Amino acid sequence: MTEDVHDEVASVARLLGRAPRGRFDIVVRDPAGGPVVIRNEPLLDDGTPMPTRYWLVGAEVCDRVSRLESTGGVRQAEAAVDPVALADAHRRYAAERDAAIPRQHAGPRPTGGVGGTRRGVKCLHAHYAWHLAGGDDPVGRWVEANLDG
Numbered sequence: 001m002t003e004d005v006h007d008e009v010a011s012v013a014r015l016l017g018r019a020p021r022g023r024f025d026i027v028v029r030d031p032a033g034g035p036v037v038i039r040n041e042p043l044l045d046d047g048t049p050m051p052t053r054y055w056l057v058g059a060e061v062c063d064r065v066s067r068l069e070s071t072g073g074v075r076q077a078e079a080a081v082d083p084v085a086l087a088d089a090h091r092r093y094a095a096e097r098d099a100a101i102p103r104q105h106a107g108p109r110p111t112g113g114v115g116g117t118r119r120g121v122k123c124l125h126a127h128y129a130w131h132l133a134g135g136d137d138p139v140g141r142w143v144e145a146n147l148d149g
Contacts, residue, residue: 011035015057022050027133030058037129042101042110049108051116053097056129064147065125077142078121085138086121090114093130093137114139 008026012035013019022044028037036058040050056062065073078086090113097110112118114137115126124143131140 008035012038012057015059015062021045021048024055027054028058028129030060034058036061037133039133042097043105043107047107049110051097051110051112052126053093053100054126054129054133054135056125056132061128062125065128065143067148068143068146069124073124073143073146074121076146077124077127077139080142081121081138083119087119089127089135089137089139090118093135096135 009020012024012026015035020038023041024038026035026037027039028035030036036056038055038057040053040055042050042053044050056065093113094111101109110116114130115122121127121139124139127137127139128143129140131137131144
């Protein structure tokens with residue numbers, strides 16, 4: 001592992017409050033270069049399925065999304081977003097994640113769509129992470145439109 005990779009793992013570990021359990025890439029950075037969104041491999045280092053492909057790790061944005069969730073944001077997003085568009089987003093997310101699973105893998109596989117759920121909204125953080133990473137996520141767009149300052 002290069003020093004840069006060690007630094008990135010250490011940065012993400014600080015943001016998570018624990019060591020990452022699998023491989024990841026930093027796919028969105030803040031203006032100072034710090035990690036905001038990571039893209040996880042679909043399987044953890046021990047082979048455990050990892051359903052959450054995109055993970056919001058930036059401290060400031062995580063706090064803002066948490067405030068939105070704490071005021072009923074999950075229910076509000078579910079009510080505001082077209083259920084067909086949401087179901088389509090879950091399918092696209094799962095297809096992208098599943099395409100990254102090695103062909104020879106015979107063990108358990110991740111299931112569900114965004115945040116590991118098959119329908120509805122489980123976690124605004126996961127939807128917003130995918131949106132920031134370029135995913136076509138109607139809930140992520142809703143979060144962006146409804147975040148405070």
